[in-house]
Amino acid sequence: MALARSAGRGAGDGRRGAVAAVVAGLVAAVVGGLVVITADGGLGTGNGMGGGVVAVVVGLVGAVLGGAAVRRRSTGRGRSAVPSPPAPGGPGGTRRPPRRG
Numbered sequence: 001m002a003l004a005r006s007a008g009r010g011a012g013d014g015r016r017g018a019v020a021a022v023v024a025g026l027v028a029a030v031v032g033g034l035v036v037i038t039a040d041g042g043l044g045t046g047n048g049m050g051g052g053v054v055a056v057v058v059g060l061v062g063a064v065l066g067g068a069a070v071r072r073r074s075t076g077r078g079r080s081a082v083p084s085p086p087a088p089g090g091p092g093g094t095r096r097p098p099r100r101g
Helices: 015-038 049-075
Strands: none
Touching: 015 049
8 A cells, every 4th residue: 555656635745654654664663572572471471472573563564665655756756757768660660561471
């Protein structure tokens, strides 16, 4: 979802949402890490270690996807100001004569 184009809702070009995804992902990873560090027992003891591990993983994935969206927005990939060259055989392209034989 972070890499999908904005549907035009709200103001801006979507960069703010991408930055928010990076920040939220990093916060989730840090908080999940704190839960894992401060848990008294292991998995299955009811201290939240499993949830902390999931928070770390999901937070890091969110931060990576948000970072990719920020990078995509800053480089302008997919929105070229220079028109692409015409396809061969199209208007202005070269045409080969038909093969015989």
